[in-house]
Amino acid sequence: MFIVTAEQMRAVDEHTIHKLGIPAASLMENAGRSIAEEVIRLCREDDANRRSEQHGCWNKNGKRAHTGPGDRPAHGGDIIADPALVMEQPGDQQWYMLIGKGNNGGDGLVAARHLVEAGLGVTLVYADAPDALRGEAAVQRDAAAQLGIPALVHGREAVDFSRCTGIVDALLGTGSRGAPRGSYAALIAAANDSGKPVVSADVPSGLNADTGEVYEPCIQARVTVCLALLKRGLVQYPGASAAGRIVVRSIGIPARLAPEHGPSVRLLTEEVLRSALRVDTGRLRAPDGHKGTYGHVLLAAGSLPMSGAGLLSAKAALRAGCGLATWALPAALLPHVIGTVPELMLAAAADGDSGEWNAASADAVLRLAESRDVLATGPGLGRFKGDTDWLRRLWQHSDRPLVIDADALNMLADAGPTAPRDWGKRSAATILTPHPGEMGRLLGMSTPEVQRDRIEHAARYAREQGVTLVLKGARTVIATPSGEAYINTTGHAGMATGGAGDVLTGIIAGLLAQGLSAEQAAAFGVFLHGQAGERAALLRGDPASLLAGDIVDAL
Numbered sequence: 108m109f110i111v112t113a114e115q116m117r118a119v120d121e122h123t124i125h126k127l128g129i130p131a132a133s134l135m136e137n138a139g140r141s142i143a144e145e146v147i148r149l150c151r152e153d154d155a156n157r158r159s160e161q162h163g164c165w166n167k168n169g170k171r172a173h174t175g176p177g178d179r180p181a182h183g184g185d186i187i188a189d190p191a192l193v194m195e196q197p198g199d200q201q202w203y204m205l206i207g208k209g210n211n212g213g214d215g216l217v218a219a220r221h222l223v224e225a226g227l228g229v230t231l232v233y234a235d236a237p238d239a240l241r242g243e244a245a246v247q248r249d250a251a252a253q254l255g256i257p258a259l260v261h262g263r264e265a266v267d268f269s270r271c272t273g274i275v276d277a278l279l280g281t282g283s284r285g286a287p288r289g290s291y292a293a294l295i296a297a298a299n300d301s302g303k304p305v306v307s308a309d310v311p312s313g314l315n316a317d318t319g320e321v322y323e324p325c326i327q328a329r330v331t332v333c334l335a336l337l338k339r340g341l342v343q344y345p346g347a348s349a350a351g352r353i354v355v356r357s358i359g360i361p362a363r364l365a366p367e368h369g370p371s372v373r374l375l376t377e378e379v380l381r382s383a384l385r386v387d388t389g390r391l392r393a394p395d396g397h398k399g400t401y402g403h404v405l406l407a408a409g410s411l412p413m414s415g416a417g418l419l420s421a422k423a424a425l426r427a428g429c430g431l432a433t434w435a436l437p438a439a440l441l442p443h444v445i446g447t448v449p450e451l452m453l454a455a456a457a458d459g460d461s462g463e464w465n466a467a468s469a470d471a472v473l474r475l476a477e478s479r480d481v482l483a484t485g486p487g488l489g490r491f492k493g494d495t496d497w498l499r500r501l502w503q504h505s506d507r508p509l510v511i512d513a514d515a516l517n518m519l520a521d522a523g524p525t526a527p528r529d530w531g532k533r534s535a536a537t538i539l540t541p542h543p544g545e546m547g548r549l550l551g552m553s554t555p556e557v558q559r560d561r562i563e564h565a566a567r568y569a570r571e572q573g574v575t576l577v578l579k580g581a582r583t584v585i586a587t588p589s590g591e592a593y594i595n596t597t598g599h600a601g602m603a604t605g606g607a608g609d610v611l612t613g614i615i616a617g618l619l620a621q622g623l624s625a626e627q628a629a630a631f632g633v634f635l636h637g638q639a640g641e642r643a644a645l646l647r648g649d650p651a652s653l654l655a656g657d658i659v660d661a662l
């Protein structure tokens with residue numbers, strides 16, 4: 108499923124209308140009908156829930172215990188009214204349609220016609236004077252007027268939401284700029300305060316369709332009927348929360364036009380992993396495979412106060428399926444971790460008996476890397492004197508795929524102008540796995556600034572720096588040097604726990620060691636990490652009690 112910006116959507120719309128010759132009126136008709144169908148689906152769901160609460164008329168497997176009028180063809184015999192637009196007691200439903208002056212409003216007017224056709228009560232609530240509508244929206248305004256659909260104009264007549272059963276938000280769509288103003292703001296606030304279910308056309312009004320930032324006020328939707336292509340603002344928080352259930356409805360615009368008019372950003376699903384990224388999600392093992400077949404990870408990580416980070420990361424690499432893993436750690440720590448993960452090989456790095464890393468160990472790490480397939484560093488490293496030079500030696504003299512996380516990212520940020528301008532020149536791939544704070548330090552901006560447009564910041568950094576970038580957080584963004592981006596949807600809030608990032612680093616390194624490319628290992632690693640977190644949270648029952656180790660065990 109492609110994810111687009113408002114500008115990209117507009118360009119795809121233009122292409123569809125002016126190059127393919129699909130009339131804008133058809134698109135709007137399809138859009139409005141889709142919205143009406145989702146309103147009716149919501150009404151049916153709520154009716155069914157009410158009935159099951161009242162009469163328990165659903166048997167144990169959730170099927171209706173008896174056939175209701177809705178189950179029989181509405182006209183008896185084989186003639187069936189449009190099944191998507193039939194309701195049992197439509198008359199009970201009174202829906203207020205909030206109509207903006209743009210094409211989003213046009214969609215709402217089309218939906219109004221279809222809901223009236225299905226027998227629901229409908230009242231139009233114009234945010235602006237109806238004569239402010241132009242083009243296709245004006246055509247729909249006139250059709251609604253000719254059909255005698257009741258209409259109120261905000262500011263002229265009182266709008267009492269207590270009289271309605273639901274609200275369609277067709278105020279602002281991809282043409283919205285900044286915080287809602289005037290009557291738009293008033294209607295959004297009143298709709299939210301009414302406590303009635305809101306179905307939003309395309310995007311909740313008050314949401315930045317590109318970044319997911321919510322303005323004040325912003326519609327809190329029960330359902331968002333996203334038209335044609337998924338908008339970026341719906342897959343990043345807090346926008347994703349304001350949207351409620353997101354239903355992407357085709358309206359006749361070919362999805363494959365999206366990458367022709369902007370960057371290729373997709374929802375990361377197992378199907379995308381298999382098709383676009385060509386990952387063998389079945390993770391088949393060759394019958395004649397041996398440890399060497401599946402690669403050897405070297406992890407330079409851990410320090411006295413954070414030895415566990417190294418352990419979690421190294422164990423996760425093994426769980427991700429690499430054949431061998433060596434954990435390089437400060438010499439003083441080694442005796443204390445012997446046998447904790449018997450499958451793990453350990454290598455002492457000179458530490459002057461401090462249990463901390465020191466810059467002199469860079470060459471030892473490079474020597475170890477020569478007989479390993481992947482070098483990962485960062486988890487639990489801590490900061491130490493000369494650490495940026497230590498990291499610089501690793502990236503300058505190692506020809507292994509490199510995974511840089513946690514404190515190693517902070518060292519990179521401190522390297523400032525001496526940091527590589529283009530990692531793409533390295534002979535092997537580089538993957539960075541920052542959380543938003545580390546990303547902010549790399550970009551020289553605050554965390555909130557990073558979070559305000561996650562996809563854009565990640566995609567630009569990856570493209571400019573020639574790295575594969577994993578910007579962690581809810582809906583992790585995976586961005587590639589060639590400009591593609593993927594938005595992960597697996598995961599669980601319970602994963603917000605110390606060490607979860609160390610586990611992800613290990614998983615990605617473990618997949619790289621098995622020969623996956625940087626973008627395959629990053630995308631599949633994030634996907635698996637999230638799935639393991641979901642499973643671990645389920646096993647624990649109480650997600651708040653989740654530990655990073657549970658994620659490793661659930662892998």
Ligand SMILES: NC(=O)C1=CN([C@@H]2O[C@H](COP(=O)(O)OP(=O)(O)OC[C@H]3O[C@@H](n4cnc5c(N)ncnc54)[C@H](O)[C@@H]3O)[C@@H](O)[C@H]2O)[C@H](O)CC1
Pocket residue numbers: 117120121124131134135138207208209210211212214278279280281282283284285286287288289291308309310334
């Ligand atoms: N072929 C198509 O383009 C299709 C479009 N679809 C729907 O159309 C909207 C995009 O329509 P557009 O007219 O470009 O923008 P809006 O309807 O969102 O218009 C908003 C309207 O309101 C004014 N405005 C903008 N920002 C604010 C604000 N912050 N406060 C108050 N008022 C504001 C501005 O003047 C605009 O005119 C898209 O989302 C779809 O819903 C159809 O899907 C079919 C194809």
Ligand SMILES: [K+]
Pocket residue numbers: 211276277278279280307308309310311312
């Ligand atoms: K809307």
